[in-house]
Amino acid sequence: MELKFTCPGLPDGGVFPPENTGRGADISPEIVIENMSPKAKTLAVTLEDLSHPIRGFTHWVIWNIPAAERVCGAIPPGKRVPALGDAVQGAAYGWHRYAGPKPPRGRKHIYRLSVYALDTPINLGPNAGKRAFLRAAQGHLLQKGSLTAAFG
Secondary structure: OOOOEEEOOEOOOOEOOHHHOOOOOOOOOOEEEOOOOOOOOEEEEEEEEOOOOOOOEEEEEEEEEEOOOEEOOOOOOOOEEHHHOOEEEOOOOOOOOOOOOOOOOOOOEEEEEEEEEEOOOOOOOOOOOHHHHHHHHOOOEEEEEEEEEEEO
């Protein structure tokens, strides 16, 4: 079952609001989940630039967010986020923080925001990246959902 979620002000297929970009306030968007499995214990989020020359260039990865129907926006930087149950922000373009879209001026890039529901916390340190997270999540992934949006 696909995980369904919305981000207020960030429609699937739409455009990133300036506050969620590297040319604005560069704050993470709020996430509202609609159909999370009752078996979910934690959530994870990734943000990837699908237009970047490096395929699947990761802007942000965070895991071990306690399962809830809402993930607050404006998650602060840091390897661990105490306000989110000690969630871990990994190694990505946003080194231990959200780094919103910021393509070269005059270019439009497409970004994919993905949310994962897992049946357990993932035991990885903050220097792990998206690939290590996805490997560790194998066998624990209950649901995944994505939205894409443009900026530039």
